[in-house]
Amino acid sequence: ELKVEQNPLFLSMQEGKNYTIYCNYSTTSDRLYWYRQDPGKSLESLFVLLSNGAVKQEGRLMASLDTKARLSTLHITAAVHDLSATYFCAVDVGNQFYFGTGTSLTVIP
Amino acid sequence: DAGVIQSPRHEVTEMGQEVTLRCKPISGHDYLFWYRQTMMRGLELLIYFNNNVPIDDSGMPEDRFSAKMPNASFSTLKIQPSEPRDSAVYFCASSLVWGGKTQYFGPGTRLLVL
Numbered sequence: 001e002l003k004v005e006q007n008p009l010f011l012s013m014q015e016g017k018n019y020t021i022y023c024n025y026s027t028t029s030d031r032l033y034w035y036r037q038d039p040g041k042s043l044e045s046l047f048v049l050l051s052n053g054a055v056k057q058e059g060r061l062m063a064s065l066d067t068k069a070r071l072s073t074l075h076i077t078a079a080v081h082d083l084s085a086t087y088f089c090a091v092d093v094g095n096q097f098y099f100g101t102g103t104s105l106t107v108i109p
Numbered sequence: 110d111a112g113v114i115q116s117p118r119h120e121v122t123e124m125g126q127e128v129t130l131r132c133k134p135i136s137g138h139d140y141l142f143w144y145r146q147t148m149m150r151g152l153e154l155l156i157y158f159n160n161n162v163p164i165d166d167s168g169m170p171e172d173r174f175s176a177k178m179p180n181a182s183f184s185t186l187k188i189q190p191s192e193p194r195d196s197a198v199y200f201c202a203s204s205l206v207w208g209g210k211t212q213y214f215g216p217g218t219r220l221l222v223l
Contacts, residue, residue, distance in 0.1 A: 043202075044214070099151055
């Protein structure tokens with residue numbers, strides 16, 4: 001059974017600090033997605049990483065993909081309160097999307 | 110464009126009743142996805158369509174679930190009969206291409222089956 005694991009599940013961090021969320025998956029996939037979900041809201045696509053070594057950055061968020069290690073990271077730089085949300089990674093394998101468990105991020109002033 | 114539109118936004122029904130969820134994708138998007146989100150199972154892809162044709166429904170949990178896309182601007186997800194374990198938030202999303210950053214999600218339908 002394919003597994004997509006994120007850690008940590010919960011993250012509380014102070015404003016201005018840096019941190020990394022990890023996404024491990026158990027089978028080969030060349031595409032990795034990151035989404036953001038605000039409480040009680042829908043999902044917003046953040047990044048799609050299409051190949052080994054891909055790196056995408058937008059604002060204070062940077063995502064990378066290592067397909068050999070089956071690992072993606074979402075790095076947060078100098079966190080601000082507006083980044084508080086749940087972040088999901090997902091992989092697509094065999095015409096199916098598999099989502100991670102999500103990482104609930106709280107940025108404390 | 111108004112984005113992906115879903116209706117109803119909230120639905121409360123009793124076990125055994127038929128439930129129909131509706132979705133209008135963004136105009137011009139060739140792909141439409143139905144997802145379900147629960148605390149226990151997280152986010153799951155139920156089914157997706159390409160150019161109105163169902164491509165993969167392997168995520169549909171049971172025969173009680175069915176989905177249609179009669180035209181490019183409308184899709185339904187039906188549960189008949191509904192059960193309490195179907196309680197979840199159901200999201201519809203659409204995209205120009207498979208995957209990609211251009212997958213736009215609707216606001217979701219929050220379903221409660223009593």
